[in-house]
Amino acid sequence: MKKSLFLYLSILAVLFAVFTYSFLGSEVKFEQERYKKTTTKLRDSINLLTTKLADANYFSLEKNENAQNYFDSGSSEKVIQYEKLIPAVTEKLLDLNANPKGNPFTGQDQIGANKFIINKVKVLNHRWIIADFSDGDIWGEVLLKYFVNDDESFSFEVNQSLLYQKQN
Known part of the structure; x- marks a missing residue:
């Protein structure tokens, strides 16, 4: 009975470790994709604002x-x-x-x-x-x-x- 209990606990521990590894791996991948999308969006916003600022300062002594x-x-x-x-x-x-x-x-x-x-x-x-x-x-x-x-x-x-x- 002790052997089968240890066997069940070992199988349960392995399954728990596999599911935890799988979950955390997909979580990291999700966060990396989200970070990449956010930084791309922020870069686009910065580029757009830089372009708008350059257009707004077209008529200025600083740029002429x-x-x-x-x-x-x-x-x-x-x-x-x-x-x-x-x-x-x-x-x-x-x-x-x-x-x-x-x-x-x-x-x-x-x-x-x-x-x-x-x-x-x-x-x-x-x-x-x-x-x-x-x-x-x-x-x-x-x-x-x-x-x-x-x-x-x-x-x-x-x-x-x-x-x-x-x-x-």
Whole structure:
């Protein structure tokens, strides 16, 4: 009776080990396939977002070599680095928000009690800037020309400005 009990227990242990090995092997294979599908999906998403970001930055000084080369005049004393130019132009334009009548380069006069100030600035190339402005109720956009003067100061010129209809 003891021999048959040990025989049954041994057979049961072997069957348990085989089924456990089979289950864990298929579980590992399933997890590997799931990992592969997930990483493929994530890579595709990253590639799609990278492409969209490149498309969105197509009109920007950071990506436009022709506009960057405009500031490299060939003479070593008159080279302007666009990496430093973009924050300087943006800061100068945003500093004009402190004007009591609003930023003069929104292209709009004060309509209500609030003044128009520039919120966001994007330097498109060596000559153009697009900016978003608002007074808290009314929003608009402006296309500006900018110039780097000989003393490395900036001057701006409003080319076109528009206001969006007020949302109720």
